[in-house]
Amino acid sequence: MSTRRDLLKTLVGFDTTSRESNLQLIAFVRDYLEGFGIASELVYNDERSKANLFATFGPADRPGIVLSGHTDVVPVDGQPWTVPPFELTERDGKLYGRGTADMKGYIACVLALVPSLVNAPLQMPVHITLSYDEEVGCLGVRSLLKVLEQRPVKPMLCIIGEPTELKPVLGHKGKLAMRCDVHGEACHSAYAPSGVNAIEYAAELIGELGRIGQRLKGHQDARFDPPFTTVQTGLISGGKALNIVPADCRFDFEVRALPSQNPAVVADELKAYAEQQVLPRMQAVSEQSAIRFTELSAYPGLVTDERSQAAELIAAFSGSREFGTVAFGTEGGLFDAVGIPTVVCGPGSMDQGHKPDEFVSVTQLDRCDEMLRRMLLSVRT
Template sequence: MSERVESILATLLAFDTTSRESNLALIDYLDSYLQDLGISTRRFYDAEGKKANLYAHSGPARSGGVMLSGHTDVVPVDGQQWTVAPFQLTHKNGRYYGRGSADMKGFIACVLASMPEFLARPLNQPLHLAFSYDEEVGCLGVRSLVDHLKTSAFKPSLCIIGEPTEMRPVYGHKGKLAMRCDIHGHACHSAYAPQGVNAIEYAARVISKLGALGERLAETQDPRFDPPYSTLQVGVINGGTALNIVPEHCQFDFEIRHLPDVELDTTLAELTQYVDHELLSAMRTKAAHSDIRFRQLSQYPGLLTDPQSEFAGWLAQWSENDAFSTVAFGTEGGLFDQAGVATLICGPGSMEQGHKADEYVSAEQIQRCMAMLNKLAQWMAG
């Protein structure tokens, strides 16, 4: 079994599925592998036809059953100092190295390698597989697959997302909203600065307001999460062309990582009201064309599944671990949960290695994942 997993993982790692690239070559491989086993598949393409989700189904043709889910895209290796080839499997010292080995092609390799075990026994419940694109840039790609699940007559009841958790069951994570703010002011020579509208200065005022809103969000706390409150931070800012020119443009990106039960409508409404009533009126007294605009870059909901549910009890048995926890990173779990599919997270590897140079997943973690999937196969046939 380990040789099969290693061979599949080597194939998966060889595909450069950085989010900016197409994932179709990898999807072709997954599709062919599953169809050769007699498993029916369906693709959901992006608008340009350059990327796709792959959805597969085996077992009884009815609703219910379990879905195993993973994303196919990986983060870039640009600027990282790797000591091994990033898009090639390197096996040494009990570790499998390569971009995506932990996040999360190791899990996908385990799922594919376990399929003969699932098919060797008649399944009494449906088995669903979901492989998505563009998770790393805001859980963008999976939306078409989620829309399909919402209306499907064969919707799964349960989902396990194999993000790297060191095989610890995870029941929750925060949601995320990423936005871009564009400020358009009025340029002039800096010697006559009062005649211009300094876009950077107004950006600073918006950022100051965001800081105050972030402090207010932090007042609502939940000790199950780390940090135990919603966070707001500005990550990128650009503006200005020269020191002797009042800057006409400024742009910055910010994100809010919020507790699953926290609604952001009030926060965003207060931000908009501040911009409309206090900033724009002052800007437009000098230049009528001045403007401040916000654009959503990405958004996904938080996840908070009951760790005392029957599903959680089953996953504890399959993974041989009942130490449920939350994670700081986000997943597609909240989207599946909103579609009516109860979701938990459990997969091989650690996010301590994910996204870094010389990313790896240990052979021990792969073995534990295979053991979990074997127990799941027995449960679904029983």
């Protein structure tokens, strides 16, 4: 029988960086579950190069609990690892490897629970969901949720095992990532007024983003850190040579919004500013000038009521009522949006996630096992 460590070693051994396929890992989990007589439902992307997995233990005709994790990991390119990133290394009570904290450690704990799930007389179902492309905008789980949304009986709780050091998290911000392409008119820099400098007009738009961000600080929610919606420009490119007025400039920006605020409002405000204040001046010089906005990714925030059944359940399972929030995003808001109450609680810390020599401690995995055992006791007859 596979141990938790064996399972984690296998999971880490699959390079499931978001740019790669996750099908080998999914096939491993499918075959592992089939060995216990549990069928898996796979929901593929359009290219059938990636898949979500959904499996159910116990009676499917009543509400139950979802144990959810994502299979993709962030790249290791350029990071100074001192251990092989796609091999499990144990040292001083820590298990190193890409994804150990975020979040294959949790998945290993869930899979290690499978024999107990199979043998337990369950009064309500326990579901396992595994998704793809979470790290690039929570993309994969959406197709799975379209399937689950049509089911007549929805789960009463989803536990997303992102690394929170097993502290129950009831909220996080939503995110909108956008790209802005500014097209102007090139000319010799000696005749700069005859051209339309795309970099300078892009800079004007970026400046307006900064002003919008400053205004957003006026609405605060002390449960979050930082306690307001944030806006930032993360990438910019443009220009060919110093003596050419640049015809094109591109920048990417993101909005991380409090759950009570819609990040699209920021994008709409910037679009209005571009169309009303910036573009007319550009087109007065060249009618071919244009400003185009493209959404790169988006996911909703999460805020689960402390008085809800979901909060009571995760408090009982985790042994803590010290509910918190996290700065990073999860698939939680998407589950919640289709009527599945969601919390975030898993082993490890995001302080180790996305970094070289990522690790999760054995102690954290032990505590996760305890949480899952308490969950199992609650769904037995």
